[in-house]
Amino acid sequence: MKRLILITLALCANTAFAQVNYERLVNAAKDGDNWLTYSGTYRSERYSPLDQINSGNVGDLKVIWAYQMQPSTQAGSGLVETTPIVVDGIMYLTEPPSTVTALDAGTGKMIWSWTPDIPNEVLSIGFPRVNRGVAVLDDAVYVGTLDAHLVALDAATGAVRWDVEVADNKKGFALTLAPLAIEGKIIVGVSGAEAGVRGFVDAYDSATGERIWRFHTIPGPGDPGSETWQGDAWQTGGGSTWLTGSYDPDLDLLYWTVGNPAPDWNGDVRPGDNLYSCSLIALDPNSGELKWHFQFTPHDTHDWDANQIPVLLDAEFNEEDRKIVALANRNAFFYLLDRETGEFLHGNQYSKQTWASGLDESGRPIVLPGTEPTYEGNLIWPSLQGATNWFSPSYNPETEQFFVATRLMGSVYYKADVEYEEGQPFLGGGEQALSGDDAAGAIRALDVMTGEQQWEFMLHSPPWAGVMATAGGLVFGGSNEGNVFALDARTGKALWDFQTGGAVRTNPMGFAVNGQQRVVSTGGNTMFVFGLE
Amino acid sequence: MTIRAACFVVLMFILSPAWAQSPFDGLTEGDLADGERLFRVHCARCHGIDGAGGEGSNLVRSKLKHAADDEALIALLGDGIPGTGMPGMWTLDENQRTRVAAYVRTLGRLEAEEMPGDPLRGATIYQSSGGCPACHILEGHGTGIGPELTDVGDRRGLEYLRRSMVEPAAAQSQTMGYQDYLTVRVRTADGSVEGLRVNEDAFTVQVRDIGGVVHSFRKDDLTEFEKVFAHSLMPEYGTVLAANDMDDLISYLMSLRSGE
Numbered sequence: 001m002k003r004l005i006l007i008t009l010a011l012c013a014n015t016a017f018a019q020v021n022y023e024r025l026v027n028a029a030k031d032g033d034n035w036l037t038y039s040g041t042y043r044s045e046r047y048s049p050l051d052q053i054n055s056g057n058v059g060d061l062k063v064i065w066a067y068q069m070q071p072s073t074q075a076g077s078g079l080v081e082t083t084p085i086v087v088d089g090i091m092y093l094t095e096p097p098s099t100v101t102a103l104d105a106g107t108g109k110m111i112w113s114w115t116p117d118i119p120n121e122v123l124s125i126g127f128p129r130v131n132r133g134v135a136v137l138d139d140a141v142y143v144g145t146l147d148a149h150l151v152a153l154d155a156a157t158g159a160v161r162w163d164v165e166v167a168d169n170k171k172g173f174a175l176t177l178a179p180l181a182i183e184g185k186i187i188v189g190v191s192g193a194e195a196g197v198r199g200f201v202d203a204y205d206s207a208t209g210e211r212i213w214r215f216h217t218i219p220g221p222g223d224p225g226s227e228t229w230q231g232d233a234w235q236t237g238g239g240s241t242w243l244t245g246s247y248d249p250d251l252d253l254l255y256w257t258v259g260n261p262a263p264d265w266n267g268d269v270r271p272g273d274n275l276y277s278c279s280l281i282a283l284d285p286n287s288g289e290l291k292w293h294f295q296f297t298p299h300d301t302h303d304w305d306a307n308q309i310p311v312l313l314d315a316e317f318n319e320e321d322r323k324i325v326a327l328a329n330r331n332a333f334f335y336l337l338d339r340e341t342g343e344f345l346h347g348n349q350y351s352k353q354t355w356a357s358g359l360d361e362s363g364r365p366i367v368l369p370g371t372e373p374t375y376e377g378n379l380i381w382p383s384l385q386g387a388t389n390w391f392s393p394s395y396n397p398e399t400e401q402f403f404v405a406t407r408l409m410g411s412v413y414y415k416a417d418v419e420y421e422e423g424q425p426f427l428g429g430g431e432q433a434l435s436g437d438d439a440a441g442a443i444r445a446l447d448v449m450t451g452e453q454q455w456e457f458m459l460h461s462p463p464w465a466g467v468m469a470t471a472g473g474l475v476f477g478g479s480n481e482g483n484v485f486a487l488d489a490r491t492g493k494a495l496w497d498f499q500t501g502g503a504v505r506t507n508p509m510g511f512a513v514n515g516q517q518r519v520v521s522t523g524g525n526t527m528f529v530f531g532l533e
Numbered sequence: 534m535t536i537r538a539a540c541f542v543v544l545m546f547i548l549s550p551a552w553a554q555s556p557f558d559g560l561t562e563g564d565l566a567d568g569e570r571l572f573r574v575h576c577a578r579c580h581g582i583d584g585a586g587g588e589g590s591n592l593v594r595s596k597l598k599h600a601a602d603d604e605a606l607i608a609l610l611g612d613g614i615p616g617t618g619m620p621g622m623w624t625l626d627e628n629q630r631t632r633v634a635a636y637v638r639t640l641g642r643l644e645a646e647e648m649p650g651d652p653l654r655g656a657t658i659y660q661s662s663g664g665c666p667a668c669h670i671l672e673g674h675g676t677g678i679g680p681e682l683t684d685v686g687d688r689r690g691l692e693y694l695r696r697s698m699v700e701p702a703a704a705q706s707q708t709m710g711y712q713d714y715l716t717v718r719v720r721t722a723d724g725s726v727e728g729l730r731v732n733e734d735a736f737t738v739q740v741r742d743i744g745g746v747v748h749s750f751r752k753d754d755l756t757e758f759e760k761v762f763a764h765s766l767m768p769e770y771g772t773v774l775a776a777n778d779m780d781d782l783i784s785y786l787m788s789l790r791s792g793e
Contacts (some may be wrong), residue, residue, distance in 0.1 A: 087732065126623070140610075148765070158628075207571045360602070377574075414574055423623070424628075425623075425628045427624050430574070430575065430622075430624035430625075432575075432578065433710075435709055435710030435711075436707055436709050436710020436711035436712070437707075437710060437711055437712055437760075437762070438710060439710065457735075458735065459735045460733055460734050460735050464700070479734060479735055481733070481734030481735065482734065483734050483735050483736055485735070485736070494735075494736065494753075497735075497736045499734075499737075
């Protein structure tokens with residue numbers, strides 16, 4: 001009997017829920033069987049070190065199990081953008097708009113599911129009702145909700161530990177990003193620039209939900225950067241922070257990206273560079289103090305949020321070891337910055353654009369005349385959805401390749417007069433995209449140190465899905481037409497594809513369970529888990 | 534204010550009891566003019582500057598197929614129509630959508646376009662010298678190579694129909710930017726197929742040939758894959774029909790409507 005009890009306890013220990021302390025998160029790169037943060041690691045490489053599935057056998061990949069989500073029937077709901085987290089055989093994912101579900105990662109069977117009570121009249125101005133995933137820390141799971149709450153759930157049961165309102169949804173604030181968990185803190189940003197909010201990044205005590213600091217991405221009067229705004233425009237200046245950032249535990253710096261200034265397309269009402277819109281900011285995670293910033297698109301008028309994944313890497317640049325952050329921006333340029341100082345190291349165009357002749361020595365774009373939106377319409381590349389968007393790039397540190405899903409599409413940009421009204425769209429124009437046969441997509445491989453394209457794999461349409469490289473020499477991706485595929489990382493040649501029957505709008509991720517490597521993607525509202533056996 | 538907007542305001546006044554529950558209550562002349570301005574920016578490219586249709590539906594109608602009432606029309610402007618080329622206008626707020634919807638309703642109160650010919654005679658041409666049933670289905674009859682023409686008068690404008698018959702290669706309809714009836718030519722080790730693209734993704738393409746047979750190919754297996762954008766399988770009817778026959782045929786097609 002005693003032996004039976006011991007076996008039972010051992011089994012319980014094997015299925016312990018989300019015991020993810022901070023040290024495990026720091027060392028996530030060495031723990032390929034699990035996927036512990038939104039982008040896999042604090043460096044946001046979205047790289048799986050597993051190689052059981054490789055270029056020699058990927059053709060045998062098959063569906064092991066699938067999970068069908070039940071999105072809300074509200075208009076605009078139903079887009080699945082989640083990246084699951086996997087911890088010791090349990091998968092935590094979100095379903096639109098803000099449900100959290102725990103599944104047995106071996107079988108797909110549900111462990112628990114939690115859905116917040118979100119008002120029917122919830123605002124989501126300028127974006128669909130989506131959620132990109134959770135964070136885990138210790139024995140809790142953290143999720144941001146569409147009505148702008150941050151909620152901590154018990155990892156074992158889904159019971160609510162605490163629930164705080166981050167901001168007022170009636171003003172247009174929402175949380176769609178996966179939070180980032182660091183030591184003792186949960187970091188979140190907000191959506192809402194299309195409603196003219198004033199964006200910020202927040203840190204909350206992981207145990208209590210108490211807010212520790214807030215950094216406003218649009219400086220107020222007297223703050224550094226306020227000279228880039230005039231009048232009261234800063235109050236409705238946008239700068240939302242709707243994508244998960246990266247973290248360097250050694251430098252103890254957070255890297256977070258900032259979205260467009262508001263209103264989007266009519267810059268006449270907000271003269272100046274409009275800091276820190278369309279920027280990467282480095283924050284002290286203890287105080288929220290700004291350490292440095294780099295603005296990719298000063299005075300943006302094309303809605304080119306900088307909400308793309310900042311990838312951290314260490315490499316030799318000009319014969320000097322540098323700590324680098326790499327980012328493929330929505331504005332069609334690829335950047336390398338020194339992540340200790342924010343110094344611009346390198347930049348080059350990686351996708352078609354018609355708005356700048358290049359970057360100057362400081363990385364500032366040299367803007368061509370006549371490229372602003374107009375009342376009559378002005379055709380510019382890339383479209384407002386950008387050369388890429390929120391969906392993740394991937395970086396293979398072994399081969400120093402940077403993979404990015406690229407959108408090849410232009411737009412006719414319109415300007416319109418606009419006045420701010422709380423809780424209403426604050427846009428100042430719009431676009432008419434050159435879609436369909438006039439557009440395309442591509443997965444592109446760049447040499448990370450030069451930004452030079454090594455190969456591309458063409459897609460039928462501009463993608464809304466990210467990529468994941470693996471140690472098996474593969475790059476996984478997805479398409480609007482429902483394809484999930486694996487490319488040879490050396491050549492870009494397609495080695496395997498699967499038709500899911502629905503648009504893929506997620507980033508691939510990977511893990512292992514019971515000794516078997518798994519690759520996860522979605523199609524429509526269904527999540528597919530692939531493996532060899 | 535345009536004459537159209539002025540007529541609408543007068544109509545609203547005259548019919549005020551019937552409009553008591555309308556979402557357009559309280560709209561001013563300025564609102565209607567703004568609706569017209571927004572229509573020209575966001576809608577005119579597909580629906581025509583006068584709303585009489587083009588690639589998009591003819592909106593000069595008292596009833597709209599996908600909008601049973603005014604509230605439905607406002608909602609449709611926000612949500613779009615799934616499976617069609619009509620996108621949701623998320624960049625417009627509800628007030629703007631209401632103004633656009635009100636303006637669109639004024640279009641339906643206009644006189645319909647004057648037809649250039651005799652629709653009864655056009656019906657005969659459709660079946661005989663036109664040879665249209667060889668490639669089009671109308672009320673269940675014909676062969677479905679080109680678009681179905683039942684209700685085509687609802688979906689297309691007069692000038693677009695004329696252009697699509699005279700210069701079919703230049704008047705290709707699109708759905709979400711994709712040419713609906715794109716001619717493609719593919720070649721494999723086993724032979725070649727020419728037909729219309731039915732569907733396509735990064736790895737496969739599906740083609741319907743002139744006999745109506747659907748072929749599916751892996752792109753890896755193709756030795757040639759050509760998309761012929763400046764081409765249509767539709768004959769150029771300007772060289773086939775006399776001018777008056779063309780007018781009669783267009784008048785017939787424009788009379789093919791439902792829901793009124």
